[in-house]
Amino acid sequence: MMMGTHQLFKKNETYNGLYAMLLVNRLQMLYFFLIMPNILINPYMIWVLIAVGLLSQLNLLLLSKWLLTRLSSNGYNGFVQLFGKKLVRFLSFIGLFFILLKISVITLGFSEIVQTFILPSTDTNFLVFFILLLCFYVAGRGVEHTIRFVLISFFCTFWMITFFVFFVFPPIAQLSDLYPLIPMEWKVENWKAVFLILSSYSGPEFLVFLGPWLKTNNKTFRYLSYGNALTVVEYVFLFIASLFYFGSNFLSKTQYPIINMGRYLQNPVFERIDIMMLSFLLFNLVFAVSLFLLLFYGASKIAFGKMSKPTSGKGLLFSVFLIFIGMVLVNELFWKSWEKQNFLLNLQIIAGSISYFLVPLVIVLVMKKEGVKKHAST
Amino acid sequence: MLLHKKLCKRLILLFMTFWLSGCAPVTENNLIEEISPVTFLSISKGDKGKLKVSTIMPPLSKENKFVMSQEVSLLKEGVQKYNFNFYQEIKSGQMRMLVISDELGKDGIMSIINVLLTDPDISPRIYLVLVKGNFDEYLESQLDKDENFDYSFYRMLKHYEEKNQGELTVVNLHQFKHLLYTPYSDPFLPVFKIEEDGVNYEGTALFKDDKLVETISSLDERIFQLINNDHYLKVLPIPEFEIVLGHVRSKIIVDIDSSYSTMTYTVNIDTRIEEYRGEKQLFDPQQLENMKKDIETHLEKQTYELVKKMQELKVDPLQLGIQTKRPFSKPMEEKKWIEMFEKMDIKIKYNINIDPLTDANSKRPNL
Numbered sequence: 001m002m003m004g005t006h007q008l009f010k011k012n013e014t015y016n017g018l019y020a021m022l023l024v025n026r027l028q029m030l031y032f033f034l035i036m037p038n039i040l041i042n043p044y045m046i047w048v049l050i051a052v053g054l055l056s057q058l059n060l061l062l063l064s065k066w067l068l069t070r071l072s073s074n075g076y077n078g079f080v081q082l083f084g085k086k087l088v089r090f091l092s093f094i095g096l097f098f099i100l101l102k103i104s105v106i107t108l109g110f111s112e113i114v115q116t117f118i119l120p121s122t123d124t125n126f127l128v129f130f131i132l133l134l135c136f137y138v139a140g141r142g143v144e145h146t147i148r149f150v151l152i153s154f155f156c157t158f159w160m161i162t163f164f165v166f167f168v169f170p171p172i173a174q175l176s177d178l179y180p181l182i183p184m185e186w187k188v189e190n191w192k193a194v195f196l197i198l199s200s201y202s203g204p205e206f207l208v209f210l211g212p213w214l215k216t217n218n219k220t221f222r223y224l225s226y227g228n229a230l231t232v233v234e235y236v237f238l239f240i241a242s243l244f245y246f247g248s249n250f251l252s253k254t255q256y257p258i259i260n261m262g263r264y265l266q267n268p269v270f271e272r273i274d275i276m277m278l279s280f281l282l283f284n285l286v287f288a289v290s291l292f293l294l295l296f297y298g299a300s301k302i303a304f305g306k307m308s309k310p311t312s313g314k315g316l317l318f319s320v321f322l323i324f325i326g327m328v329l330v331n332e333l334f335w336k337s338w339e340k341q342n343f344l345l346n347l348q349i350i351a352g353s354i355s356y357f358l359v360p361l362v363i364v365l366v367m368k369k370e371g372v373k374k375h376a377s378t
Numbered sequence: 379m380l381l382h383k384k385l386c387k388r389l390i391l392l393f394m395t396f397w398l399s400g401c402a403p404v405t406e407n408n409l410i411e412e413i414s415p416v417t418f419l420s421i422s423k424g425d426k427g428k429l430k431v432s433t434i435m436p437p438l439s440k441e442n443k444f445v446m447s448q449e450v451s452l453l454k455e456g457v458q459k460y461n462f463n464f465y466q467e468i469k470s471g472q473m474r475m476l477v478i479s480d481e482l483g484k485d486g487i488m489s490i491i492n493v494l495l496t497d498p499d500i501s502p503r504i505y506l507v508l509v510k511g512n513f514d515e516y517l518e519s520q521l522d523k524d525e526n527f528d529y530s531f532y533r534m535l536k537h538y539e540e541k542n543q544g545e546l547t548v549v550n551l552h553q554f555k556h557l558l559y560t561p562y563s564d565p566f567l568p569v570f571k572i573e574e575d576g577v578n579y580e581g582t583a584l585f586k587d588d589k590l591v592e593t594i595s596s597l598d599e600r601i602f603q604l605i606n607n608d609h610y611l612k613v614l615p616i617p618e619f620e621i622v623l624g625h626v627r628s629k630i631i632v633d634i635d636s637s638y639s640t641m642t643y644t645v646n647i648d649t650r651i652e653e654y655r656g657e658k659q660l661f662d663p664q665q666l667e668n669m670k671k672d673i674e675t676h677l678e679k680q681t682y683e684l685v686k687k688m689q690e691l692k693v694d695p696l697q698l699g700i701q702t703k704r705p706f707s708k709p710m711e712e713k714k715w716i717e718m719f720e721k722m723d724i725k726i727k728y729n730i731n732i733d734p735l736t737d738a739n740s741k742r743p744n745l
Contacts, residue, residue, distance in 0.1 A: 117498045121406050133389070171542075176703045184708040247560045264502050264552055271501070313382065 008142045008311040009075075009298060014215040015147055017223030020207070022150045024060070024227030027203030029157070030288050031106040033235060034113065036200060037242035037257040040193045043178045046236055048194055053232035056201040060228055062360035063207060064221035069372050072211030076302065082366055093303040098355050099296045103289055104327050105348040107131055108335045110285050113256055117263075118275050124335075125328050131285065132327075136320045138290035139297075140313060146290045147213055153287035156280045161234055163265055163273070167241035177243050192349070199352030201231065203288075205359040209295055293320060408469070414438060415472035417528050419456075420513050421490060422479035424449040429482075431456030432514045434521070434528055436466055443525055445517045453493050471499045474532045476551075480510045480569065483583065483590035491558065491588065494551055502552040505535045508583045508590070511572030531577070535568075544608035544626075547582045558588060561712040562699025569593050582607075586693045598684050604628050605645060605681065606696050613652060619672060623732070624652030632701050640723045641698065643685070645677075650733035666734060674728040681726045689724070692716050 040049075071078035079088050111127035119127070138146055167173065183190070204224065207214070214220070242257045245264070254260055262274040270276055297319045301307055334340040407413075414436045424430040432447030446464065450456040460468045476494065478487055494500050520527045539548040547568040557565035564585055571580040581595030582602055594602055597616075604611050604626060611626040626649040633642045651660065658665045688694065699715040 119406075120498070174700070176700045179703040179705050180708060181705040247556060249561060250556070250559045253559070260502070263498070266503060274498075313385070317385070 008140075008294065008313075008316060010142060010144070011212050012144060014213055016215050017217075017219050019147060019150060020214055020220060021223040021227035021230075022154045023147070023207060023210070024204045024224050025230045026150055026153050026157070026284055027206065027288060027291075028201055028228070028231040029234065029284065030203065031109045031285075032196060032200040033238065034256055034258045035109070036196065036235065037239050037246070037251050038254060039189075039196050040239060041248060041251050042183065042190070042193075043243055043248060044181055044183045045190075045193055045197075046178075046181075046239060049197055049235050049239060050232060052194070052197045052201060053228065053235070055198075056204075056228050056232075056356070057225055059356060059360050060204060060224040061221060062364045063204060064216075064224055066208055066360065066363045066367065067211055067214060067216045067220055068218075069367065071367075071372055072208070073216075075209075075212045076298075076307065078211065082363070082370060082372070089303055089305065092299040095299045096296060096303060098351055099292050099299065100323065100326055101344075101348055101351050103292050103296070103323060104330045104335075105344060106285060107289060107327060108331055110281070112335070113259060114278055114282075116256070117259055117278060125331060128327050128331065129324065131282070131289065132320055132324050134286050135289040135293055136317065138286055139293040139316060139320075143210070143213060143291075143294055146287070146294060147210065149287045149290065153284045156283040160277055160280065161237065163277075164238060164241045164261065166265060167245050167261060168237075173244040177247055178240070192346070195349045195353050197235075198356065199349040200235070201228070202352040202356030204228070205356050206291070206295060208359060208363060209298070293323065296323065407467070410438070412466055413469045414464070414466040415469045417472055417532065418475040418477060419453075419473065420447075420477040420479075420509070420517070421453065421482060422513065423481045423485070427451070429453060429456065430514070432517065433460075434517060435460070435464060437472070437528075443521055445514060445521065447514055453490060469499070470497060473500050473504050475505045475507060475528070475535065477507050477509050477513055478567075479513065480508050480583070480590060480593075483508050483567075483585075486588045488558075488588035491551070491555060495555060500551075502555075503550045505532070505539075505548060505550055506554050506567050507535070508567045508569045509572065509577070510569060510580065513572060516572045516577065542608040542610065544603050544610035544612055546579050547603070547607055557695070557697075558585075560697075561709070562694060562702070562715055563697040564693040564695050566695045569595075584688070584691065584693050584695050586691060591691050591693060592687065594684065594687075597680055601677065601681050601684055602695075604647075605630055614649070616673060616676065618676060619669065620654065620656035621651065621669070621673070622653035623649045623673075625650060632698060634698075634701050634722075638702065638718045638722065640725065642725045642727065643681075644727045644729065645681070647728065647730045649730065661734070663734075666732065670730050670732055674730050677728045677730075678726045681728070682724065685724050685726065689720055689722070692720060694719060 066072050069078075071081055074081070076088075083091065107128055108124065111124045111131065114127055115122055115124050138149055204227075207224075238258060242251060242261060245261050246254055246257060251257060259274050259278065262277045263272070265273045267273055293316070297311070297316050300319055301309075301311070301315070330344070334344045416433045416435070416437050418433060420432045422430045422432075428449045428451050430447055430449050431453065432445055434443050435446045436443065446460060448456045448459040448463075450459060457468050457470070476490070478490070482490075494504065495502075517527070524530070535548050537543075538546050539550070547566060549565070549567050554565045554567065557563045564587065566585060567583045569580045569583045570577045581593055581599035583590050584592045584594065600611060600614055604614070605628060609628045609630070612624065614623040614626050615621075616623070626647055628648075629646040631642075631644040631646070633644070634640070654660060658669055660666050660669060685696075688696070694716070698719065699712070702715060703709050
């Protein structure tokens with residue numbers, strides 16, 4: 001199972017625009033979209049969803065500028081050229097916390113949903129353990145295979161959205177559920193919703209580290225945009241469907257709106273469609289967490305100055321183990337109590353917003369300063 | 379390669395240790411022989427504010443069935459008491475119906491609804507039914523005659539829900555909750571009455587918030603089906619004119635004036651005459667026209683009284699308040715709407731379009 005783990009970051013082939021598109025889309029559809037309607041609540045948030053989606057488009061433009069440079073395809077050395085060795089070490093050290101926070105929130109959030117709907121008597125730590133075990137396997141195959149796994153993840157999860165078409169037709173859909181369409185008053189909670197949206201769109205910033213594996217050309221930005229546009233459509237569609245199903249008043253009371261909507265669907269073969277949905281969503285989670293595990297391992301190697309040593313399965317296992325311990329701690333200390341979980345969620349909302357906003361921006365600014373030029377690779 | 383095999387073995391060992399050491403992560407036992415997935419619960423008022431929870435056991439295995447009922451103060455406590463009493467464990471995953479007694483309905487059923495909503499095992503599609511009379515006693519009497527009474531009752535509800543056939547009100551948990559928690563609307567439930575010949579559909583129960591306030595039946599009930607629930611009726615008998623209208627389809631236009639003082643409620647109906655035992659010559663266009671006018675006036679009067687009743691009870695199952703929502707203005711508060719609704723002048727207008735009698739003998743033989 002661990003064949004070739006000593007070549008975790010080896011680069012044999014590069015992936016084309018389609019993969020870039022799927023990467024963007026699936027990294028944006030991780031966990032927050034499951035709880036999003038519960039925080040957005042008001043129908044006029046549809047416009048914010050679209051507006052932030054456009055903003056995210058700008059971010060992707062910056063991102064594609066970086067991906068088009070020769071430096072980006074050099075991986076670590078590229079970053080060293082840009083920032084200098086010490087700064088890169090420092091930044092990767094900070095990055096470790098961002099990755100840990102992101103992995104913790106999506107994995108713990110997801111395992112809590114699984115506990116609520118599928119295995120009510122199971123401790124979430126066990127679920128985390130099994131999820132990480134799967135991710136370790138996928139990550140152990142190396143970056144190349146993990147990126148390729150996005151294809152499986154996409155085809156396992158994307159079709160689920162078609163189920164929700166049921167909710168946008170009468171008798172469930174009433175146009176008046178979408179009123180008022182413009183905000184009559186702006187509350188403080190609405191800002192939280194805005195940041196949640198921004199944070200939900202985050203994820204593609206991790207693509208800056210995947211430069212060596214992406215085949216970039218002048219069409220790259222177009223593909224990244226397609227991925228982002230797909231996400232905007234999915235978000236808006238799911239939000240409108242949940243407004244129709246729950247009504248704006250009840251949305252704040254339902255913790256997992258999307259899964260609860262899945263429970264209302266009926267099928268003569270499967271009664272619990274929500275269980276099936278969650279099981280398939282696991283593919284997406286495993287894909288994302290595996291990618292983050294590899295990034296975590298890579299970043300920790302850089303941060304602790306072990307770049308000269310070859311990558312090993314043991315090293316990856318050790319960092320997975322560390323992450324597992326960290327996650328169990330986070331679970332016990334924060335996630336299990338409601339108020340503290342909210343704190344952690346807010347933290348991730350802010351961290352996600354910041355990282356998505358700053359990473360591409362800073363890189364492009366530094367690039368401008370250093371006078372790095374685009375290269376047209378084929 | 380050797381390393382990887384070793385690692386693999388170690389992981390499997392670790393995995394096994396968890397399972398064998400009793401740290402098994404799954405503690406629920408769902409072995410089919412050992413559980414009883416109940417199909418319905420019947421809840422009525424017990425002594426001293428307690429709840430009486432009953433169901434038919436065992437729901438699956440071919441053993442003698444019996445009615446089990448417990449008096450408890452909390453609904454889930456009832457489920458626990460069943461487990462203490464019977465060798466199979468109760469599971470609620472297959473629950474299809476919740477039968478609530480009308481006395482309990484009058485006290486409010488919010489807490490029960492919340493219990494159902496919280497349990498992820500219970501589908502939001504379970505049917506809620508209100509029953510007048512002693513349902514438990516009826517169940518006992520049915521056990522010998524019709525073992526699968528609960529199943530046939532469920533099939534009946536499912537049949538009428540499926541295509542909105544416009545015969546009975548069928549409400550599931552989600553719909554009830556939606557009407558309960560959405561502003562400008564009040565929920566309603568079907569009412570069944572226990573009589574000697576069985577369980578009969580009586581009409582629709584109107585709720586104010588979560589409390590039963592009124593049951594509407596006969597012609598009112600038919601009108602309610604027509605203007606709200608399904609907008610379709612298979613048959614609409616009007617005994618006053620000795621006529622039965624069939625396949626009645628309705629389209630509603632609600633118009634509230636800008637000062638919210640008058641509401642014009644227009645019902646456009648397409649139908650055909652299904653049966654007629656009166657004296658009029660309905661082949662004569664003039665007489666048919668008269669007949670139409672008579673039915674229109676009659677229905678207008680009845681509907682007016684029905685809406686008047688809703689105004690007096692301050693309930694809005696027709697969701698008329700939604701008409702006041704506008705895309706670019708702040709929605710008014712629900713309280714304000716109810717106050718306005720109470721004082722509102724209601725005008726009911728029926729426009730009936732009747733297909734003339736066809737394929738029938740133009741002259742009645744006894745004339």
